Amino acid sequence: MELSPHARALGYALEARALTGSTNDDAAAALRAGASGPLWIVAARQEAGRGRLGRAWASPEGNLHASLALVAPCPMREAPQLGYLAGLALLDAVRAVAPQRAAGRFALKWPNDLLLDGGKLAGILLDGVARPDGRAGLVMGFGVNVAGAPTHAPYPVARLADVAPGVGRERLFLALSDALAERLAAFAAADPGARLARIREAWLAQAAGREGGARVRVADGFLRGRVAGLDGQGRLLLETEAGIETIEAGDMTIISRDDGE
Missing domain, CATH: 2.30.30.100 (SH3 type barrels.)
Structure with a gap:
């Protein structure tokens, strides 16, 4: 598992693990312990993966389980909307690794899903973290069905292998680390009075x-x-x-x- 050269140049770090409970929990613990971020935590398998509203998230090997720890990326009143930025970055990443003919088959679903042909391909989970230094921390978690998808989900599901069978979680993470670093850098450099509106407009253009x-x-x-x-x-x-x-x-x-x- 590797970061993109662009992400490394911007100071991103990576901790890759074979097994963990939850990458979001690990990233939150790192922030509480004083990590300066931005820090990616990636695991081959999770034993206690979770989605929105505390729902269980199936986390078999072959899929991508990754969380990014950030320190004060924006005023906390804006933080919930960074979920839309995370969705756009994930969309950038899957389109970068999938065949060009499949680009139009992906879409974003409110509030935090990525779809492929209408089936849930990925979920995004944001967690706020209180740090001992008083600065707010934010965790962006990504769960992507790369090689497999749940067999008894109460909704349609999809996997990246359906359109890009040669793409593994390593290649997808490389693209995601690049896309998210680019999106966050553009966010930080943008006019604070307009940047959230631009994110919302970009998200709507890709929304199911x-x-x-x-x-x-x-x-x-x-x-x-x-x-x-x-x-x-x-x-x-x-x-x-x-x-x-x-x-x-x-x-x-x-x-x-x-x-x-």
């Missing part, structure tokens, strides 16, 4: 659910509509028959133009 639409499970039921954008706080804007709904949290299902109810 803009055409056929989406169904979102919220606390009191379901909403159906078209993905219309993200507001200034990163919340989903869903265009429904009743108007624009602003959604802070929920589970989304993509509806193709050919799907019925």
